[in-house]
Amino acid sequence: MPPEDQALATGSEARRFVRAYHNGSLCTLSKKLEGYPFASVSPFVLDDRGNPLILISNLAEHTKNIDADSRVSLLVQPCSPDMQAAGRVTLTGRATRLPDKNAFADRYLRYLPQARDYFAAHDFYFYRIAVEYIRYIGGFGKIHWVRPEHYAPPPSDALVAAEAGIIAHMNADHRDNLRDYCRHQYALDVFEVEMVGMDYDGFDLRADGTLLRFDLPDPVTNAQEARKALVSLAQQCRESVDKNAQ
Template identity: 35%
Template sequence: MANDAMPPAQQRRGPAEPLPASEAPFDAIGLARHLLRSVRSGALATIDAIDGTPFASLVTLATDSDGTPLMLLSRLSAHTRNLDKDPRASLLFSVGGKGDPLVHPRLTVTGRAARSEEPRIRERFLARHPKAKLYADFPDFGFFTLAPAAGHLNGGFAKAATLTSAELLLDLTGAEALVAGERGAVEHMNADHADALALYAAGAGEPGTGWRLTGLDPEGLDLMAGERTARVLYPEPVRDMGSLRKSLVAMAAAARAGSGTDAPPPHPEA
């Protein structure tokens, strides 16, 4: 079509350039955050420490409370040696699926990697990858974060957008108590409310049983059953444990009403 028939934002950037997420005609921020929270492995691209050649490898992934990507890496791996020399890196989050792989959404996050000794980082990663407990404490392994600088989202055919760090991550201001109480709430929900977790997962399009809560944040819940994951959003963001309790009770009630079950409402503990 003629240039003057294009949307103003596209006229400024050219037909092949992705729009900023805030101008995209779809929920680019929501989709990008969903990929961050639901993908458990992806491609890590680093810069070769010897000759600067791009080097890609497969790593397992989790997220911190705000969505910062987390990794558990061995010092014996080439990508770790590369990061020790140059922390610049990118991660590819892709869900995959049947048919043409290019029609499925994927997200590339660029930033700088850094080692972390923060206990919460360890807890959240191992909750997402329980088998990693077998080697997480080996002396040659360490936890890393990737502080996002930018994101590039391809949501499928004709769906592309760029994202800022602020659009990728959650602002945790005012949610400190929620972050501090996360582990207790997770343990309580897993011990006493497996039925409610199954209802939440089914409501997010992931039916079945065996779901466990691996983490929570101001925007939603991270669930896992075997190798399956489910990201469940609250009706509204929460900033404290009281709001979380009310939201989970309301979500369970709505799910029970929709499914015809009579499971008791959850009461997560701080």
């Protein structure tokens, strides 16, 4: 594989890894403690370019630190009995407060509904971490620095505009398909299920209270491609059921 294609593949792998999680360890530069690193826990949701969006209070220590020095890093990794053996990604960049508090509210709250009370408070604001450096550790011997242009997906404004409609349609008319997706990919029989997000790389469902990530083999950039991908996955689910029934 040519080096540029390999770099894009590694960047895509790192981005898909991050999409599976919504909590990270946020490290800021302390204002109170003379520039010492200061770590805290922060839920996040990615925007369409792979940049983390965090909702934080201006009373919090990390917010005071960001307002004094915007350089931050966010470590994303699963909880594991052996944390060093698990994959992880560190996203480093500059965090900036968004002027419109409502711009990402709907998407953020679909993923993190427990934040609704925080969002209603007047002292909470969205900050976007504009990713500048990515450190991806996918396992033993799989360690990479990833350039931001290899990590970020291409712009997909049409999909961003269509996302809410796709979600509403799937939740209103195709709950059985959503359950089939869970059964097919995770071997889970679920009762309560809803789609919460659709993006360039795949989609997310909340199934019986747990967020599940579904990567798609081909990128999705608009409503038509999303529909094609979801129909194809539903067909795979039916074929898998028919095969197992034989």
